[in-house]
Amino acid sequence: MRVLMLSWEYPPKSVGGLAQHVYDLTKAMAEQKHQLHLITIGSPGVPDYENVNGVHVYRVTPYQVSSPDFVTWVMQLNVSMLERCLTLVRDMEEPFEVIHAHDWLVAYAARALKHSLRIPLIATVHATEYGRNNGLHNDMQRHISDIEWWLSYEAWKVIVCSHYMHNEMQQVFQVPADKLVIIPNGVDAENFSVGQHTVPRENYASPDEKIVFYVGRMVREKGVQVLLDAVPKILHYHPNTKFIIAGKGPHLMHLKRQARRMGIEQRVYFTGYVDDNTRNSIYKHASVAVFPSLYEPFGIVALEAMAARTPVVVSDTGGLSEIINHGVNGLKAYTGNANSLADNILHLLMNPRSAREMQEKAYREVIEKYNWQGIAGKTVDLYQRVISAHYTANWQGNRRVGPLGGIGRLFAKSQ
Missing domain, CATH: 3.40.50.2000 (Glycogen Phosphorylase B;)
Structure with missing residues (x-):
């Protein structure tokens, strides 16, 4: 065609x-x-x-x-x-x-x-x-x-x-x-494998810290502000947690001010834009990938995290809600609810066996359903x-039309 x-x-x-x-x-x-x-x-x-x-x-x-x-x-x-x-x-x-x-x-x-x-x-x-x-x-x-x-x-x-x-x-x-x-x-799962040049984990967190990772645009509808609101509860129950937030956008400075105002700026690392290799490396190091969107028509970022074999928490909205089967291939939090988001992130941080089971099911689903x-x-x-x-329509007007396998010449040659 x-x-x-x-x-x-x-x-x-x-x-x-x-x-x-x-x-x-x-x-x-x-x-x-x-x-x-x-x-x-x-x-x-x-x-x-x-x-x-x-x-x-x-x-x-x-x-x-x-x-x-x-x-x-x-x-x-x-x-x-x-x-x-x-x-x-x-x-x-x-x-x-x-x-x-x-x-x-x-x-x-x-x-x-x-x-x-x-x-x-x-x-x-x-x-x-x-x-x-x-x-x-x-x-x-x-x-x-x-x-x-x-x-x-x-x-x-x-x-x-x-x-x-x-x-x-x-x-x-x-x-x-x-x-x-x-x-x-x-999603092409091969795009999320880490090559020989893995970015060292110590660039982002100390050895005893678990990483919670967000990557995407810094706009209000992506819900990063909800993730920041969830940080204090997560740190209360799991103090050795580092939050890596990658991406750029008009909401970035507001989010940095929010983290500073909440007193959590030492636990949150805003990386700005990251290239594909760095993104894939952080996925490999992360214990949880989180996408707390307020509006998400599909949510391809969730598929990318699933392809990278990172356990996923998403908000229960839009296309994200259709991709994730709660408790099977990931977890869903109530949209815009920081308390619910914190609970689901904590579940994956504190139950690594459950997290591994979900990530493997998620990866198989990506390969079979979303290729x-x-x-x-x-x-x-x-x-x-x-x-x-x-x-079969009359809309074609005076155009010359060929057989069903292809449309005829658009312009007749001038005599």
């Missing part, structure tokens, strides 16, 4: 989990011999075009016109994406069969390409502005939410990663149930069903 994919995140540009999702999905699809062309944002020192694991990656730069806000910058990015896509389409020997857009930040380009090329659009909505902010509180949030609705309206099918997001899309945007398709995120080859197969199956429906 020939797929045109749009995503504003792709390595090395990584803000949240979207970049890794798109990287792993496209890699798995390319391994299944599909033709993937990805349009994404450029980064300094990275080529405008490269072939990554069989995926054709095109990077663009937003127009260098001063933008008063993020939404305007996104519009400039979309125009640059559209410009690159039109050149790509012109030079293609065979036309694309489907467009796949990830989140609202590429909605304008995706919609324009859908109508100009007259091929179906599939959208993956990874999160909503309403969910991220627990409602819509200003004009910019309402505007972004409107774009999310618009992308969902324009898409032939909308992929979501969990039953939680399925319900959210129905409640917030009234998307019909038969338009929504649940395809979970995945990218299976997820890519489900995505391609959806493409095929949409394309089949597309052939």
Whole structure:
């Protein structure tokens, strides 16, 4: 199949989990011999075009016109994406069969390409502005939410990663149930094995201390402030505990001030950004990985910890709640409840046998249920069903259409 994919995140540009999702999905699809062309944002020192694991990656730069806000910058990015896509389409020997857009930040380009090329659009909505902010509180949030609705309206099918997001899309945007398709995120377990250059444990904790590890963005919805509130109770019952908090974001300084105000700054180590090898090393050294999110559409970080064979505690919310079976492959705490979070962390710290049993079950589940080859197969199956429906529709207009195995030439040669 020939797929045109749009995503504003792709390595090395990584803000949240979207970049890794798109990287792993496209890699798995390319391994299944599909033709993937990805349009994404450029980064300094990275080529405008490269072939990554069989995926054709095109990077663009937003127009260098001063933008008063993020939404305007996104519009400039979309125009640059559209410009690159039109050149790509012109030079293609065979036309694309489907467009796949990830989140609202590429909605304008995706919609324009859908109508100009007259091929179906599939959208993956990874999160909503309403969910991220627990409602819509200003004009910019309402505007972004409107774009999310618009992308969902324009898409032939909308992929979501969990039953939680399925319900959210129905409640917030009234998307019909038969338009929504649940395809979970995945993880490549090999990415979380530690090589020869393991970062020494003493860089982070003394030999007699057990490590509780969080890694992720420093934003309010990730709930790190709840973890800090749980620290005093954990230290009361298990004094030899060190809390390693890795990541960056706008909430970081607030969290550091909270730790200082609580008098626990000597037990909490804010590392800032860590590379993959350092992250994997800390996972190996940690006794518990904790993800206390207030809002989490899926929670790929939990899968990553499971792949690293680290016992997991999560909050009982969103996709995290669907991944973790309490007491089987991890533990779940009441969302936003520091006392409950502390109790579950303490259970793993003080019951290593139970922790080992859960981590092994979690690892097996990652391998069997959340592998990218299976997820890519489900995505391609959806493409095929949409394309089949597309052939029976009248929406194609005057385009010349080939047999079911592929769409005919997009542009007729001039006489």
